[in-house]
Amino acid sequence: MLGIYPADAVWSLIILPVLVALAVAALVQVARETRLSSAARFAWIAAIILLPVVGPLAWFAFGVRTAGPVRDANNEKGAASRAH
Numbered sequence: 001m002l003g004i005y006p007a008d009a010v011w012s013l014i015i016l017p018v019l020v021a022l023a024v025a026a027l028v029q030v031a032r033e034t035r036l037s038s039a040a041r042f043a044w045i046a047a048i049i050l051l052p053v054v055g056p057l058a059w060f061a062f063g064v065r066t067a068g069p070v071r072d073a074n075n076e077k078g079a080a081s082r083a084h
Contacts, residue, residue, distance in 0.1 A: 019053060019056075023052055023055070023056050025056070026044075026060065026063075027048055030044045030063070033063075033064050044059055
């Protein structure tokens, strides 16, 4: 007997799609990121594929941040000079 239990199948049906979706989302973000060099892009893609759990989580935790306001030194100086 193979020892496959219904609980194992349920976990596989839940966890596997989540891991695949996480990896696909990370790969799409890496592919779209314009600020990555070719070497960095290759390294992130390799990490996401070779480390299917850690790679995508590392990208979302430490990868290039695209969300939030972009700080522009010229705009900050302009706003400060206009306020005075």
